Amino acid sequence: MVGRVGHIIFALGLVVGVLTGCAKADEGAEAVRETPSLRETPFVRTTPSLxxxxxxxxxxxxxxxxxxxxxxxxxxxxxxxxxxxxxxxxxxxxxxxxxxxxxxxxxxxxxxxxxxxxxxxxxxxxxxxxxxx
Structure with missing residues (x-):
């Protein structure tokens, strides 16, 4: 029984770790999506093309x-x-x-x-x- 409970706890730990990792990866992706592009940043100056x-x-x-x-x-x-x-x-x-x-x-x-x-x-x-x- 202890062996089976240990496997279940181990499996739950993996699932929680994977879900937490996905959440953090998604948070980073959301941050990237919200970052304005260089063209939208007001202090960036572009040179007119010749x-x-x-x-x-x-x-x-x-x-x-x-x-x-x-x-x-x-x-x-x-x-x-x-x-x-x-x-x-x-x-x-x-x-x-x-x-x-x-x-x-x-x-x-x-x-x-x-x-x-x-x-x-x-x-x-x-x-x-x-x-x-």
Whole structure:
């Protein structure tokens, strides 16, 4: 009889241990479910993603301006051959490449020839500064 009672007590101990362990595991799972994700945490800042688009940069009168969507940009350092044409190594009337929008006010043109031109938005601009003929 003692042997049988001992087995029953042992078996009950296992059942209680397993149930307690499950309860604790569930409590932990509940805590994880209630933890807000990083996107929901107010103090986490995310960096806006960059956007790169195919772009034909107008070069006929030199590299000075670009229009991206409704925003007019001007080159940080305008480029020309001194006579109002693109510098040597640039296609004319346009150079195919990509424009990477770094922010609402910064963009960078690059191409397979290795050209890099930084542009800054012209606040309030509604047209190019000059029209090239």
């Amino acid at each position: 956007r790169t688009i195919p772009f034909d940069l107008y070069t006929h009168c030199g590299i000075d301006e670009a229009r991206i969507g409704a925003t007019y940009f001007e080159a940080e350092t305008p480029l020309s051959d001194g006579s109002g044409n693109p510098p040597d190594g640039w296609d004319n009337p346009s150079q195919h490449g990509t424009m990477t929008l770094k922010s609402k006010t910064e963009a960078v043109f690059t191409d397979d020839a290795g050209h890099v031109v930084k542009f800054h938005a012209r606040p309030g601009a509604s047209a190019f500064k000059r029209i090239c003929a």
